[in-house]
Amino acid sequence: MALMHLTIIPLGIQTPSVGEFVAEIQKTPEVSEIPFQLTDMGTIIEGDSRDLLELAGRLAELPFKNGIQRVVTQISLDDRRDKKISLGDKTASVAARLKSPE
DSSP, X not given: OEEEEEEEEEESOSSSOOHHHHHHHHHSHHHHTSOEEEETTEEEEEEOHHHHHHHHHHXXXXXXXXXXXXXXXXXXXXXXXXXXXXXXXXHHHHHHHHHSOO
């Protein structure tokens, strides 16, 4: 299982706000039906690494379908094979370490 951090940034739009584009991506069946977490800086999605990379390509196309001429897509993939990872595991691990006495 892998985690992908995905940020899709439409360029050349008339407003500094991209919330409209983010909401559209979040509502797509590809995202809304799988484990994901929206953050202030992007979306974290859980799944098989090959599936996630394919999904990133499909999602990066959405702004183009709405007439945007330039899109920057940032992808970070954590594909760990020694154990299963899920959304929230990393933050829970750090939180546990912060609570532990040294």
